[in-house]
Amino acid sequence: MTQNIVKVAVIGFGYWGPNMVRNFNAQTNGEVLYVADFREERLRVAEQLYPAIKTTKSPDQAILDVEVDAVVIATPVFTHFELAKKALEAGKHVLLEKPMVTTSEEAEILINLAEQKQRILMVDHTFLYTGAVQSIKRLVDSGMIGKLQYIDSTRINLGLFQPDVNVLWDLAPHDISILNHLTDEKPYSVQATGVSHTNNGIENIAYLTMNYESNIIAHFNCSWTSPVKIRKFLIGGDQKMIVFDDTEPTEKVRIYDTSYHYTEKRSDEEKRRVLVDYRVGDIQIPKIPMIEALSGVAADFIAAILYQKQPLSDYVSGINVIKVLEASQLSIKNGGKEVKVSYW
Numbered sequence: 001m002t003q004n005i006v007k008v009a010v011i012g013f014g015y016w017g018p019n020m021v022r023n024f025n026a027q028t029n030g031e032v033l034y035v036a037d038f039r040e041e042r043l044r045v046a047e048q049l050y051p052a053i054k055t056t057k058s059p060d061q062a063i064l065d066v067e068v069d070a071v072v073i074a075t076p077v078f079t080h081f082e083l084a085k086k087a088l089e090a091g092k093h094v095l096l097e098k099p100m101v102t103t104s105e106e107a108e109i110l111i112n113l114a115e116q117k118q119r120i121l122m123v124d125h126t127f128l129y130t131g132a133v134q135s136i137k138r139l140v141d142s143g144m145i146g147k148l149q150y151i152d153s154t155r156i157n158l159g160l161f162q163p164d165v166n167v168l169w170d171l172a173p174h175d176i177s178i179l180n181h182l183t184d185e186k187p188y189s190v191q192a193t194g195v196s197h198t199n200n201g202i203e204n205i206a207y208l209t210m211n212y213e214s215n216i217i218a219h220f221n222c223s224w225t226s227p228v229k230i231r232k233f234l235i236g237g238d239q240k241m242i243v244f245d246d247t248e249p250t251e252k253v254r255i256y257d258t259s260y261h262y263t264e265k266r267s268d269e270e271k272r273r274v275l276v277d278y279r280v281g282d283i284q285i286p287k288i289p290m291i292e293a294l295s296g297v298a299a300d301f302i303a304a305i306l307y308q309k310q311p312l313s314d315y316v317s318g319i320n321v322i323k324v325l326e327a328s329q330l331s332i333k334n335g336g337k338e339v340k341v342s343y344w
């Protein structure tokens, strides 16, 4: 590492890789040295955009170059493990795209390797770095919405059918990582159902329910087959409720001063009726800093390397998302049966 500049190789220059290159190059302490991709046409695009960056069809060439300090992996999920393992073995710091890998065994191997080599292993849970989620985290931590009761997320659009993972592995890492960030409590079990409308058996629509000891319930609806794009995340507290709509250009977060009160004392005549008082108050829209989340991801990764600290979206966050996804997969296979989740 020269003059505290972290030199980065980005593997994978498809849809997401270019965003990584742009954001790492924009960091004062970061510089992209290499872009590696199997596809010639993607390398030509990278060369046009960044004439100073070396390009290669060989991920090994980029990973093993002594000048490279850190490797950012933005390739399809099934390639993450081998590429990250090679990079860690070569003594490089690694930032992996979500989801971290395809099994918790693979995640554990990478974690042990990172610890043994004393290298940073981070996962890009992008949403933790958005102004919206940071604002929601402050609201939840401040106690403003009261006791957390439910989370209800809809993440659907006409999305790219992934060849290697189902829609939950593709989209739910966002929701699971947000939820694990908002509350220290982890779900003890999950139930999931899903369906594949293609002949490869990979579910393109799936529903995941996460159960918590403290009576919180979370439900995620994920689909690649919706005609409209919906990115709505509801957080219900017993005092107030928050709606995070990521399709809104600016006013993404709304706090509803809405709650209900269940009346305990009931006369004999009232016993058959549920007595609930509703309170509907104002709606507040907090000001949210317009920052690009990936810029925060790149800055956190570089700072973790330079100052030897764990990033916010660390490997614990990565593997615990994988644990929930594995349990969900098992549940789908067993027709929605409840499956307990064990954490790292």
Ligand SMILES: NC(=O)c1ccc[n+]([C@@H]2O[C@H](COP(=O)([O-])OP(=O)(O)OC[C@H]3O[C@@H](n4cnc5c(N)ncnc54)[C@H](O)[C@@H]3O)[C@@H](O)[C@H]2O)c1
Binding pocket: 011, 012, 013, 014, 015, 016, 017, 036, 037, 038, 039, 042, 059, 073, 074, 075, 076, 077, 079, 083, 097, 098, 099, 124, 125, 126, 170
């Ligand atoms: N954080 C987010 O919000 C977000 C958004 C989109 C995608 N992603 C993640 O980014 C990753 C990549 O997704 P994408 O949509 O960019 O995929 P993509 O298919 O568009 O791009 C992947 C690129 O990697 C290249 N590639 C594949 N295997 C390779 C290898 N072994 N060595 C070198 N190059 C290789 C392919 O040629 C392709 O150009 C996935 O893990 C995905 O989940 C994250």
